[in-house]
Amino acid sequence: MAEEVIIFARSLPFHHLGGMEVVAWDLAVQLKVKGFDVKVVTTDFDAEVPASEHLPEIIKIKNIPRAAYSKGWWSETEKLAARWSHKENVCAVISISAGAFSTLKHKKLFPEAKFIMQAHGTSVGEFVSKLKTRQIKKVLSSVKNVLGFYSDAKHYSHFDWIVAVGEAVRADLTNFPTRLICGKSKVTKIENGIDEQLFSDETSQKIALREQLGIAPDALVFMSASRLHEQKGVDKNIELFAQVKKIKPDAKLLICGNGPYEPQLRKKVDELALSHDVLFMGAKTRNELANLMQCADLFLFLTKRVEGLPLNVLEAMSAGLPLIISEHLTFSEGEKIFKCNPNEIPTGQVLTYIEKVSNKERESYIPVKNTLSYAVGEYISLFQRISK
Structure with a gap:
């Protein structure tokens, strides 16, 4: 037994x-x-x-x-x-x-x-x-x-x-x-x-997924995945994207998740005239989320909340996605991790970082312990x- x-x-x-x-x-x-x-x-x-x-x-x-x-x-x-x-x-x-x-x-x-x-x-x-x-x-x-x-x-x-x-x-x-x-x-x-077999750095479906979403193959695609709650900082993700969009006009932002803050976020997107560039994807199963990560280039998580060890960040690391995250998170800044204050985002430094990581080969970098x-x-x- x-x-x-x-x-x-x-x-x-x-x-x-x-x-x-x-x-x-x-x-x-x-x-x-x-x-x-x-x-x-x-x-x-x-x-x-x-x-x-x-x-x-x-x-x-x-x-x-x-x-x-x-x-x-x-x-x-x-x-x-x-x-x-x-x-x-x-x-x-x-x-x-x-x-x-x-x-x-x-x-x-x-x-x-x-x-x-x-x-x-x-x-x-x-x-x-x-x-x-x-x-x-x-x-x-x-x-x-x-x-x-x-x-x-x-x-x-x-x-x-x-x-x-x-x-x-x-x-x-x-x-x-x-x-x-x-x-x-x-x-x-x-x-x-994190299930490293599910969240892998595979990108074989990247072009097909982008075609389904109406996104150009060479567009810069940001992604966030969290509950749509005020403390999760999705509004800060949108604000950062709006600044990058001025320099990268073909850029897109995929927002995965649902929650009580969604109406306010949609209103913010409309006010910034980004309704064609910010895609609200809704709640996704983990299989769907892992698959969707293939078509993204960077992952955003500018949370305002004190987080323990957020799964969404670890999943993005396992999938090989470079990060732009809040400075109070416990991850160490590195080649694929850019940290900043969600309320004072240094746009110039972010753009430099994006240029630096855009040409890097997609490869998982999650620590074994995670x-x-x-x-x-x-x-x-x-x-x-x-x-x-």
Whole structure:
């Protein structure tokens, strides 16, 4: 009988496409490939998942709010853990963010299991991020993060390991005040892993894709992929593109994603007379996104938000796309990475950078530690490692 891994995630890419959801599902799929009996507990959703013995089993909790934490989620996940069959065969219980908090009271019933929390951020980090926006609505909502800190304090200490998905998250977990509630020794960093087979530097479909979109073969094509939320800085991507467009008249910008800020972004595009040059592509599956990256030349992510280790940037690196990103992101500036202040974009330097990278051969440059195969190996090592 294969060892079991139980993953608790309130949402998956079948609910909506987000970084946390993608990381959770990719991990589940690859652990299944490695021979584990993987079961993913989540809220209900309507999307169809192809029936396959090669995919993890999905256990949907019905009749509770979807893709959200709720009283129903905490109650039903606790009951599920209490009545789980063959508890002695479970080698790991993985909590995506707070997903498995309510199961911790039954930890002793799983004698062979490591309880692991995958942390995508902290209450304190989110609190600081909201304060930095100086927006009244955001500042007022930060009160929830203060309450979240007390909830974290009740649960963090019961996990065997807390996995930070990036350096910014690790720093938040190991610095005051969060270090007081989780213990520095149990924090380990396993950075987000990208499927390097899916997001490859292949460009065989570039010309065909451009033809489908009505883009000239030799046009300069920018691309962004994120939720269309004010903090993601898509408006800054548009502002940068508008400046470059003055010098590169054939340039195009592909905006992938959807979200509440889309009407404002479309209005901005119209005001800048760019409606024929900025293409809103809508939400894309990961396969569609990886394919679409073939027809782009550069990737933009001028986010205003404090990000842990954004998947979209890693995916672009894996696909070999040069980057123009916010200076506060933790990536090191280099030959294919240009960093700047989203509010003070140095157009001249950007144009020089574009000229420099435009003639470079397309080649993946994602660090090994950020590949999916490496990340999964690190998780498996935690299953066997003695907790500190």
